[in-house]
Amino acid sequence: MKRRVVITGLGPATALGIGKKDFFASIFGLKTCITEIPKSYEENYSFKSRYLVPKPKVSLTDLGLPKSVEGMMEEASKLFVLCTKLALEDAGLQVRPGEKYWQVEGLEECPTIIGIGMSSLQTAFDSYTAHIADSANPDAPRFNRMVIPMLMTNSPAAWISILFALKGFSYTLNASCASGSYAVGEAYRAIAQGRCNTIITGGVEVLAERTGAIMRGFDMMAALTKADDGRPQPFSQQRSGFLFNEGAGCALILEELNKARSRGADIYAEIVGFEGGSDAYSIVQMEPGGMKIQGLLEKVCQGIRIDYFNAHGTGTAANDAVESEVIQGFFGDKINQPYINSTKGILGHSIGASGALEAAVAAVSIKESRIHGNLTAEPLANLNLPLETISAPIKYALSASYGFGGHNAALLFKRYEDNE
Structure with missing residues (x-):
């Protein structure tokens, strides 16, 4: 067990x-x-x-x-x-x-x-x-x-x-x-x-x-x-x-x-899931369409409804476009998506440290039922991006990271309840 x-x-x-x-x-x-x-x-x-x-x-x-x-x-x-x-x-x-x-x-x-x-x-x-x-x-x-x-x-x-x-x-x-x-x-x-x-x-x-x-x-x-x-x-x-x-x-x-x-x-x-995978596509570019990433998210979530998604969200033209396509392909339209944010929009991209910092953000967001806003003007269409910090109950949160070389990883977090 x-x-x-x-x-x-x-x-x-x-x-x-x-x-x-x-x-x-x-x-x-x-x-x-x-x-x-x-x-x-x-x-x-x-x-x-x-x-x-x-x-x-x-x-x-x-x-x-x-x-x-x-x-x-x-x-x-x-x-x-x-x-x-x-x-x-x-x-x-x-x-x-x-x-x-x-x-x-x-x-x-x-x-x-x-x-x-x-x-x-x-x-x-x-x-x-x-x-x-x-x-x-x-x-x-x-x-x-x-x-x-x-x-x-x-x-x-x-x-x-x-x-x-x-x-x-x-x-x-x-x-x-x-x-x-x-x-x-x-x-x-x-x-x-x-x-x-x-x-x-x-x-x-x-x-x-x-x-x-x-x-x-x-x-x-x-x-x-x-x-x-x-x-x-x-x-x-x-x-x-x-x-x-x-x-x-x-x-x-x-x-x-x-x-x-x-x-x-x-x-x-609580951490309840982790999966890693490779695009097997390019040393610096994400796979167009993001099908490998979408498969990774399906594998780690296993049908669980996600309330909050801390996205990779670097701010590059190509990567954000691919990730947006993945989000819409996996979660559906905006009305069905979890709240989505990018911590890198506030902190910048800290390469090897970014996934750990974002895991910490996901954990505290769950515990405090708070989701930080996105420092984003003219947001891409059909994405559930809060522009201000909001309060919201979170049972499950997901954090994802995608690296040069096609290294992809996703962590699944759950609210801890004393009576469980």
Whole structure:
């Protein structure tokens, strides 16, 4: 018999807010954090997209970790350490000083599965520049002797295990923009199948670097918004691309239901389904018509009526058109559709972190019976898109992510009732 899995802790860290309270105040308040690109980005290239969402500022020394430890981490690892500590505390699990760093009572064998898309690259860029520079030049950059462990995509998961003294299985999962959703889904399966009782999961991405080279890559693909104010406006006739988010992360604590009940944990929502699949079509484009995605939604929902759908909703012309077609093909006309929104319209697109953040939004929306509005003018026809934050009862919610390479994932959430 499949075991029941619930969400008991959330640890978002973004430019819109660090921690549950501030983050969700911004999300439900439709407050953005959009800044113009630095002038330094355009020394050798003129950007078509003029705005981004900055990464949040993180200091692990403020959390009590030695500066020497923080110095061995790239930005993605630092950010997810903060997310994990926030999520553990939100779940009512006490983080205490340990033999080396921290420990969490009762979680000595807790596993970790983290989604990440590209990982942080600043140290790699600096070390490459140092490697090819004239060594006699006193102004040459320094080659970082820790570049390899800092560059490893498994580093965020490894640091969580090391710093919180967790000896369960630990790994990073990569599925482009669906990485966060895949990580949460595989964590759900691990508990449902009896491999563990508690797991730390989520997603993180930090693509910030001093020259704007990573953002240029997306800009040259014409994937980024060209809007005068930077707003991507998903599912709008005015959309022109996604809003680049330099860095964000979110950790989630998942527990087996009886384990959560036994310690009196506050439960956000239950995860009742996860499916992943591939378009098998293109390295950067969604399959026209979205038939593979529609089949994925049919498989995860199994005839269940969905009240709320947190869509992928990037704001690109092609992807939103395909997703709109999928929504109408799967749910029917607007009158039969669930409420639909795109968190990326507020937060921007944080690649590997996006699915985890959207899972957290779905869980809180269920618990609080609130659905954030869409920052969208001239919405596409025949889509049930609330333009303001609304109150609505939600029994089932769906969250979907679609990544470069055709990686698709969908998570199904259910309202938790004490008497069930």
